[in-house]
Amino acid sequence: MNPGSRSRRDIGVLMGFLVAALLLAGVVSYYASGDPDGLNKVAIDKQFASSEQPHDLDDSPLAGYATTGVDDERFSGGLAGVIGVAVTLVVAGGVASLIRRREPQETRPGATSGPSA
Numbered sequence: 659m660n661p662g663s664r665s666r667r668d669i670g671v672l673m674g675f676l677v678a679a680l681l682l683a684g685v686v687s688y689y690a691s692g693d694p695d696g697l698n699k700v701a702i703d704k705q706f707a708s709s710e711q712p713h714d715l716d717d718s719p720l721a722g723y724a725t726t727g728v729d730d731e732r733f734s735g736g737l738a739g740v741i742g743v744a745v746t747l748v749v750a751g752g753v754a755s756l757i758r759r760r761e762p763q764e765t766r767p768g769a770t771s772g773p774s775a
Contacts, residue, residue, distance in 0.1 A: 680743055683743045685736060687736065688732050688736060720741060723735055724738055725741070
């Protein structure tokens with residue numbers, strides 16, 4: 659088997675992780691707590707939450723864990739999660755691809771460094 663090729667098992671595991679990530683982002687995220695998370699909770703407890711200022715990206719298409727233009731709150735949040743997972747995977751895959759290309763040939767598993775004596 660070619661060392662650079664993926665086995666069916668590897669592809670199955672990757673697809674399983676992808677499906678799990680999409681389900682968590684698109685479905686399970688709707689049931690997440692609406693209570694303030696760590697930093698927001700500390701800001702409220704320490705009474706400096708009132709000094710919060712608008713962020714430059716507050717009007718971006720996915721701001722606030724929602725999708726602009728989608729009226730259904732459940733679908734909007736799920737769609738934002740799925741888009742976030744997709745963007746993260748594309749960026750991570752691109753970075754991994756760039757790193758792999760820059761890696762010297764001799765250090766790759768299964769690579770040969772030329773004719774052996």
